[in-house]
Amino acid sequence: MSVANERSEAPTAIRSDLGAIFVSLELSQSKWLITSLSPEGGGKMSKHAVAASAVAELLDQFTELNRKAQARTGKCFPIIVIQEAGLDGFWIHRVLQAEGIESYVVDPASIAISRRRRRAKTDRIDGEALVGALLAYKRGEPRVCAMIRVPTPEEEDRRRVSRERKALTNERVRHVNRIKGLLFSQGVSGCEPLRRDRRKRLEELQTGDGRPLPAHLKAQISRELDRLELLLEQIKAVEAERDAMFAAAQIVSPAPALLLNLKGIGPEFAAVLWSEGLYRHFDNRRQIAAYAGLAPTPWQSGWVDRDQGVSKSGNPRLRSMLIQLAWLWLRHQSRSALTLWFRERVKQNGGRLKKTTIVALARKLLVALWKYVRAGVVIEGAVMKTA
Template sequence: MKGVPIILENETTTPVETMKDRNRIFSALLEIRDGEKEMITVLEKRDYTGKGVLYMAMELSNAKWKLGFSNGSKERVVTIDAGECCGLRRQVSLAKEKLHLAGDCQVFCCYEAGRDGFWIHHMLEENGTHNLIFDPSSIEVNRRKRRTKTDKVDVKALLRLLIRYLSGERKAVSVVHVPTPEEEDQMRLMRERGRLLKEHSGHVARIKSLLVLHGIRREVNPGLMKKLADMKDRQGNDLGSDLKAEIVREYQRFELVIEQLKALHAEQKRRTKEQNTKALEQIMTLMRLKGVGPQSSWILVMEFFAWRGFKNRRELAACAGLTPTPYDSGASQREQGISKAGSRRVRSMMVELSWLWLRYQPDSQLSQWFHSRFGNGKRMRRVGIVALARKLLIALWRYLETGAIPEGAVLKAS
C-alpha cells in the first residue's frame, strides 16, 4: 500500500519520529478498515453471481406464520395466517420491493422441523425458492435463566442463522435431509403398525386393570368374554353391569386393532411378492440373514437405507443416535451415554435386533466380541448391547452397500 512502510522480519528499522509519518500511517489504516467494511457489506448483499439475494425465515405456528426477510443489512418482519400460500408469495414480492432487490433475485428460506412436516418445503421448492429445514435441537439459544422468547425474536434468530450457514459456516446448525413424497409415503405402513401395537398393549392393560379392581386376574382372550356374564369378584358378588359393558366395548376395540394388524401384515407380504422396487429388494436381502425378520428389515430399510445416503459409519451411527457423548472438561471426565439424537424407531429396533443376533448368530464375530467384553454381569450386558447395536447397524449397512456378509454370520436355508 502506497505510503505505508513495509517491515520485514529480522529487518532493523528506524522508529517513526515525525507526526507527519504517524498521521500518514493512521490514515492508511483507516482506509484499510473502511475497505474491509465495504467488502463485507458487498458479500452480505450479493451472491456469487453478483445479483442480490433475499433471505427469508419462517416461524411456524398453528394460527399464524411470522416471516422475516433480509438482504444482508436490512430486515423486515411480517405476519400472515397459517397456510396462506398466496399471502406468502405476495409478501416475498413485497419484500423484494421494500429491500430494493430485483424481482428475479434468488430467495433462500429456512424454517424449523416440526408438525407441519415437509409440504411447505416442497411448495417453496416448486416456486423456485431454495429452502432449508433446520433441526430445532441444533439451534443455539441464550443460556440465561430468563430470556426473551417471542416469535419475532425467534424469526430474526433464524434469519441470522440462515445467513451464517449460507456464508459457509456449516457447523452453525444441522440441516434436515428431506425425503421425496414417495419416500415419505413408504414409511407410513410401519409407523401405523407401531401405533397399533401401542393401542393393542393399551387395550390389554385397561381390561386387566378393570378386572384387578375386583380381585380378578385373567388373560385377555376370547374365553374371557364367554365367562364375563357369570364372572364374580373375590367376595362372590356379581360384577356391575356398567363394568361389564365397559369391558365389552374395550374388547371390541381390542379386536379391531388385531384385525388392522393382520391387514397390515398381509399387505406387507403382498408387496414383497408382487412389487419390485429397490426398497423391497433391500428388505429381501436383509431377510436372508438368520435372525433378521420382516418387521426389523422393513423398519431399517424404509426409515434409513431406502432413501438416506450415508457417507461413512459415523454419519450412520449419529443418525440413529448411537454415538457416544463424552464429557471432558478440566479435571472432569465421564461418559454421558449415547446421544439419542437420531431416529428412535431405528435405535429401539437395533437394540431388539441385537438380542436376536446373539441368539441366532452365536458364532459370528460380533457375538463373540460381545461375550468376550460384556459377558460378565447383567448390567454390563445391558450396556454392551447398545455398543453391539451400533456395530450391527454398520455391518448391515455395509452388507447392503457392498454385499459383504458380516463376519461369521449364517444365512437362512433357502
C-alpha cells in the same frame, strides 16, 4: 441425504458477497411470521405476518420483497427461505421448491442460543435467529446448524405403515391392561384377553368371593373387547399392507430381501430398518450411527476425557427397534462375531453393564447391516434362514 451430506454441499469457504433476500418462516397454527433481510436494507430485518396456510399471500409477500429490492438497487435477487422442522411437516418446503425458491428445513435443536441469562422466546426473536443461521450457513461457516434432508413424498408415505402398526400395538397393550385391571379388582387373575375364546371365558368368570361378574362391569369389559377386536383387525390389515409394500420394494431394490434372509429379523424389523434408515445414503459409519442417535457423546476439557453415552439425538424409532433387535440377535445369532464380542465384553466387566453393552452392540449391528445392505458385506458368522 443425511445432515453430513448437506454440509458437504455447503460452500467450502466463508463468503460475504451473498446477493440474495434471506427469509425465515416462523410457523404456527394461527399465523406465519415472515422475517426478511434484503441486500439494500442496511442490516435491518423487516417482518410481515400472513394467515396460516395462506400460500398465495406468502408468495405475494416474496414478490413484493423482490419488487422493493429491485426498485432500490436495480437488480433482481433470488430468495432463500429457511424454516424449522415441526408440526407443519415438509409440504411448505415442497411448495417453495415447486415455485423455484431455494428452501431449507433446519433442525431447531441445532441452532445455538445465548446461555447468559433466562432465554426470551418470541416469534420475532426466533425469526431473526433463523435468518442469522441461514446467513451463516450460506457463508460456509462450519457447524452453525444442521439442515434436514427432506424425504420425498413416497419415502415419507412409506414410513406410515410401520409407525401406524406401532401406534396400534401400543393401543392394544393399553386395552389388554385395562381389562386385566378391571378383572383383578374383583379377584380375577390369569385372564388373557388376546385368546380367541375370550368372550366365552368372560361369561364363565366369577369374582374372588364366588359371585358372577357384576352386570355393568361385564358390559364395560365387553365394550373393551369390542375395541380390542377392532384393533386386532386393523393390525392385520396394516401388516398385510406392510408385506405388500415390502414385496413391491424388493422388485426395485434387493436390500429388503437381504434383511429378511438373516435369521432373527422378521418382516416388522426389516420394514422399520429399511423405511426409517437404511434406504438413505450415508457416507460412513459415523453418519449412520449419529442418525440413529447411537453415536457416543464425548466430554473433553483439559485432562478430563470421558464418554457421556449415546447422544439420543437421532431417529428414536430406529434406535428403540435396534435395541430390541440387539437382544434378539444374541438369541438367534449366537455364533456370530458380534455376539461373541458382546459376551467377551460382558465377561471382562464381570457380568455387569449388560444394558450399556447392548447399546454398543446395537450400534455395531446397525453399521454391519448397513454394510450388508449397501455393499453386500456378509456379517461374520451370521446364520441365514433356510428356504
